[in-house]
Amino acid sequence: MKEREGTKKISLAHGSGGKLTHNLIKEVFLTNFENPLLKPLSDSAIIDLNGRKIAFTTDSYTVTPIFFPGGDIGKLAICGTVNDLAVMGAKPLHLSCGYIIEEGLDYEALVKITKSMSETAKIAGVQIVTGDTKVVEKGKGDKIFINTSGIGICEYEFKEVQIGDKILISGGIGDHEIAILAARESLGLETEIKSDCAPLWDLISQVLTSSHKVKFMRDPTRGGIATVLNEITESKNFGILLHEENLPIKEEVKGVCALLGFDPLYLANEGKVIIVVASEDADELINVMQEHTLGKDAQIIGEVIDNKNLSSIHGKVCIKTKAGGTRIVDMMVGEQLPRIC
Amino acid sequence: MKEREGTKKISLAHGSGGKLTHNLIKEVFLTNFENPLLKPLSDSAIIDLNGRKIAFTTDSYTVTPIFFPGGDIGKLAICGTVNDLAVMGAKPLHLSCGYIIEEGLDYEALVKITKSMSETAKIAGVQIVTGDTKVVEKGKGDKIFINTSGIGICEYEFKEVQIGDKILISGGIGDHEIAILAARESLGLETEIKSDCAPLWDLISQVLTSSHKVKFMRDPTRGGIATVLNEITESKNFGILLHEENLPIKEEVKGVCALLGFDPLYLANEGKVIIVVASEDADELINVMQEHTLGKDAQIIGEVIDNKNLSSIHGKVCIKTKAGGTRIVDMMVGEQLPRIC
Numbered sequence: 305m306k307e308r309e310g311t312k313k314i315s316l317a318h319g320s321g322g323k324l325t326h327n328l329i330k331e332v333f334l335t336n337f338e339n340p341l342l343k344p345l346s347d348s349a350i351i352d353l354n355g356r357k358i359a360f361t362t363d364s365y366t367v368t369p370i371f372f373p374g375g376d377i378g379k380l381a382i383c384g385t386v387n388d389l390a391v392m393g394a395k396p397l398h399l400s401c402g403y404i405i406e407e408g409l410d411y412e413a414l415v416k417i418t419k420s421m422s423e424t425a426k427i428a429g430v431q432i433v434t435g436d437t438k439v440v441e442k443g444k445g446d447k448i449f450i451n452t453s454g455i456g457i458c459e460y461e462f463k464e465v466q467i468g469d470k471i472l473i474s475g476g477i478g479d480h481e482i483a484i485l486a487a488r489e490s491l492g493l494e495t496e497i498k499s500d501c502a503p504l505w506d507l508i509s510q511v512l513t514s515s516h517k518v519k520f521m522r523d524p525t526r527g528g529i530a531t532v533l534n535e536i537t538e539s540k541n542f543g544i545l546l547h548e549e550n551l552p553i554k555e556e557v558k559g560v561c562a563l564l565g566f567d568p569l570y571l572a573n574e575g576k577v578i579i580v581v582a583s584e585d586a587d588e589l590i591n592v593m594q595e596h597t598l599g600k601d602a603q604i605i606g607e608v609i610d611n612k613n614l615s616s617i618h619g620k621v622c623i624k625t626k627a628g629g630t631r632i633v634d635m636m637v638g639e640q641l642p643r644i645c
Numbered sequence: 646m647k648e649r650e651g652t653k654k655i656s657l658a659h660g661s662g663g664k665l666t667h668n669l670i671k672e673v674f675l676t677n678f679e680n681p682l683l684k685p686l687s688d689s690a691i692i693d694l695n696g697r698k699i700a701f702t703t704d705s706y707t708v709t710p711i712f713f714p715g716g717d718i719g720k721l722a723i724c725g726t727v728n729d730l731a732v733m734g735a736k737p738l739h740l741s742c743g744y745i746i747e748e749g750l751d752y753e754a755l756v757k758i759t760k761s762m763s764e765t766a767k768i769a770g771v772q773i774v775t776g777d778t779k780v781v782e783k784g785k786g787d788k789i790f791i792n793t794s795g796i797g798i799c800e801y802e803f804k805e806v807q808i809g810d811k812i813l814i815s816g817g818i819g820d821h822e823i824a825i826l827a828a829r830e831s832l833g834l835e836t837e838i839k840s841d842c843a844p845l846w847d848l849i850s851q852v853l854t855s856s857h858k859v860k861f862m863r864d865p866t867r868g869g870i871a872t873v874l875n876e877i878t879e880s881k882n883f884g885i886l887l888h889e890e891n892l893p894i895k896e897e898v899k900g901v902c903a904l905l906g907f908d909p910l911y912l913a914n915e916g917k918v919i920i921v922v923a924s925e926d927a928d929e930l931i932n933v934m935q936e937h938t939l940g941k942d943a944q945i946i947g948e949v950i951d952n953k954n955l956s957s958i959h960g961k962v963c964i965k966t967k968a969g970g971t972r973i974v975d976m977m978v979g980e981q982l983p984r985i986c
Contacts, residue, residue: 312752319746319780332756333742333776336763341739341774349774351739353798354697362741362794366779398682398692400703401674402792404745405660411653415673422677433682433690435674438707438790439660440984446785451743453703453794457694643781 321526321572322636347388347522350458357458359394361385364451368643370417372487374479374498375574377450378417380645382424383503383574384525385452390505391521391577393460393512396428400453402436406445417448428503430454460512463582465519467542469608470586472579474507474593475500475601476552477529478571482560484644497556502575507598514592517582524578525645527636530569532578533606533621534635546606546623546633569623570636572644580608662867662913663977688729688863691799698799700735702726705792709984711758713828715820715839716915718791719758721986723765724844724915725866726793731846732862732918734801734853737769741794742776747786758789769844771795801853804923806860808883810949811927813920815848815934816841816942817893818870819912823901825985838897843916848939855933858923865919866986868977871910873919874947874962875976887947887964887974910964911977913985921949 317324329345341349348361363384370377382399389396401421405414425432483499485491504523512518522532533544546569553568561568575598581589586604593599611617621633658665670686682690689702704725711718723740730737742762746755766773824840826832845864853859863873874885887910894909902909916939922930927945934940952958962974 314746314748314750314752314755314780316748316780316782319778325778328778329776332759333778336756336759337742337766337773337776339772339774341772342776349739349741351774351796353694353699353738353796356695356697358694360739360741360796361775362743362792363777364743364745364779364792366745366781368785397694398690398701400690400701400794401678402703402705402794404705404707404790405655407655407657409655411655414655415677418673418677425678431680431682432678433680433692434702435670435678435683436704437660437666437669437674438705438984439655439657440707440787440790441657443784444787446781449745449779449781449786449790451703451705451792451794453741453743453792455692455694455701455796643779 316642317638320636320638321531322638346392348392348394350392359389359392359456359458361388362451362453363388364449365645366449366643367484367645368446369487370447372499373483375501376417376420377448378421379424380501380574381450381452382421382428383501384645385454386428386430386503386505387523389454389456390508391523393462394456394458396430396454396456396505398433398455399425399430400434401432402451404445404449405437405439406447407439407442409447424503428505463517463519465536465580465608467608467610468583469519469580470583470604471544471606472581472586472589473529473552473603473605474577474599476554477573477576478553478557478568480574481571481641481644482557485641493560495556495560497554500573500575502598504575504577504598507593507596508577510592510596511579511589515581515585515589517585518579520580522578524576525572525574528570528572529578530621530633531635536580537619537621540619541612543609543611543617543619544606544621545609548623548625550603550605552601552603566640569633570640574645657983658979661977661979662872663979687733689733689735691733700730700733700797700799702729703792703794704729705790706986707790707984708825708986709787710828711788713840714824716842717758717761718789719762720765721842721915722791722793723762723769724842725986726795727769727771727844727846728864730795730797731849732864734803735797735799737771737795737797737846739774739796740766740771742773743792744778745786745790746778746780747788748780748783750788765844769846804858804860806877806921806949808949808951809924810860810921811924811945812885812947813922813927813930814870814893814944814946815918815940817895818914818917819894819898819909821915822912822982822985823898826982836897836901838895841914841916843939845916845918845939848934848937849918851933851937852920852930856922856926856930858926859920861921863919865914865917867913869911869913870919871974872976877921878960878962881960882953884950884952884958884960885947885962886950889964889966891944891946893942893944907981910974911981915986
């Protein structure tokens with residue numbers, strides 16, 4: 305920024321959830337908003353309010369189209385924020401809702417989205433307790449953007465990730481991003497794939513009551529599971545090894561990926577959770593998840609490994625392919641598809 | 646969306662803070678998000694978390710231009726949310742920050758706004774603890790929109806508004822909206838007026854420790870003091886009488902209003918608070934406020950009156966003009982100027 309000031313511009317990739325987003329957060333936000341509560345950069349901040357730990361999170365939703373197979377921007381805004389609290393081991397309680405509406409939006413579309421938020425909130429067991437509405441001129445927005453912030457009460461303390469821990473996923477990956485992709489009329493892509501958009505607290509609370517050895521949880525949205533796993537190993541003395549053959553991916557998702565050159569590891573999900581748990585509890589957690597509607601395709605997909613003697617992959621995420629090779633899975637650079645959430 | 650139902654569209658006035666916003670909130674949000682915490686429709690929701698009352702609020706900022714005399718969208722986003730907590734008698738503590746950036750925004754503008762948020766947060770004594778960044782395509786947003794949600798701890802319990810109570814304002818009205826208006830290049834309006842944009846907790850906490858007879862507080866933003874006062878009397882058995890001669894309004898604001906046909910009662914403020922207090926404490930509170938930088942022009946501007954025998958103005962807000970007449974001050978219909986906050 306020093307030399308040719310003003311020439312550097314924000315690009316779509318800055319909002320991708322990948323490498324540029326991470327750099328932006330570090331360069332601009334962490335340096336200016338510096339404080340110990342923000343620093344962990346988790347999905348929610350953990351705040352001590354008079355000895356009670358609460359989780360606080362925010363997300364703005366700009367998905368296009370606003371209605372898509374499996375959901376709409378309203379359902380997504382509830383699920384996303386509920387899940388950001390849930391993966392911190394916090395029971396989601398209260399949500400805010402801020403609308404930025406483009407002038408000319410059909411009143412009925414707003415009603416439909418609001419009803420969808422209300423229904424999803426009921427399913428998730430949360431209340432929308434405060435809100436705000438802004439309207440911008442036609443051409444200065446895109447139908448509707450929704451911000452939901454949320455508060456939850458922390459019910460679980462995560463342990464430290466260790467070598468040997470297993471990596472679990474609650475189900476098939478990539479459905480949300482492929483559903484959004486297919487819903488964009490211009491692509492003319494025909495598929496039956498629906499967004500996996502769902503509130504995860506019920507599943508997660510069952511996981512957390514079944515094992516006291518859960519080390520980490522995260523919902524792999526923008527940037528996909530590759531980005532989440534890279535966050536786990538960042539500045540750590542261990543790596544992660546995934547097994548491609550164990551990754552639950554629908555055939556149809558694989559097909560679209562092959563067609564368009566997408567890597568499913570980077571596809572966004574909106575109703576999945578990645579769990580790191582002590583090896584001895586992994587099978588039990590898979591059983592618990594598979595009995596839940598939202599976890600029936602749960603799988604152990606990899607493990608935390610000691611790769612510090614392998615300088616080329618030290619602290620990296622790697623995947624053992626079906627063909628038998630091993631490749632590094634880096635954080636996403638640029639992005640596959642903008643505005644998926 | 647049915648076909649003729651779809652003819653009803655969201656207009657800019659739905660985001661004005663006036664009558665259409667109120668109708669929208671009641672028709673769409675209150676009916677769908679129905680719950681006792683949302684129902685009071687205050688600036689913040691008051692939540693009981695294990696016996697501790699906390700305030701929770703959200704606001705999205707879409708002001709244009711994003712830099713204006715006296716502030717910028719970042720400063721505004723901190724002040725607005727801090728003030729929404731403060732007027733509920735809650736000490737503001739933790740804020741979230743959600744950016745929706747239009748592709749192509751100068752990186753330096755983002756840095757400048759972020760620095761401004763950081764500085765204002767320091768002055769206000771709050772921490773930004775969680776955030777989110779989305780980027781939308783050029784032409785699908787307008788430089789930057791910011792959502793800030795906030796949490797505070799309730800430190801004061803307001804009493805019931807009664808006939809005889811005094812209405813106070815902490816200073817001159819209309820500065821913010823006139824500053825925004827003048828900053829819009831197309832208008833070619835030259836004025837020295839700066840936005841009054843400021844965090845009010847310090848002033849408000851001094852007020853609340855000086856009197857235990859404060860009944861109500863609100864920061865008169867969109868819709869101005871007319872809208873706030875109408876909210877106080879809504880479905881109540883009393884009215885409010887303002888005295889035009891006591892209203893603190895800068896000569897320059899009056900001048901612009903006269904020129905453009907604006908009514909200062911409907912102009913947005915971003916660093917002012919309206920206070921309803923028992924008559925016997927009113928003078929003392931004016932003294933307390935006038936000793937504070939942000940309250941030096943504080944005035945008693947009216948009182949809560951018993952007008953139930955005057956059917957034409959029962960439960961209404963009225964103003965006694967300098968000329969000696971009395972007119973009704975209704976809630977704003979439509980809006981004077983879009984996107985002022």
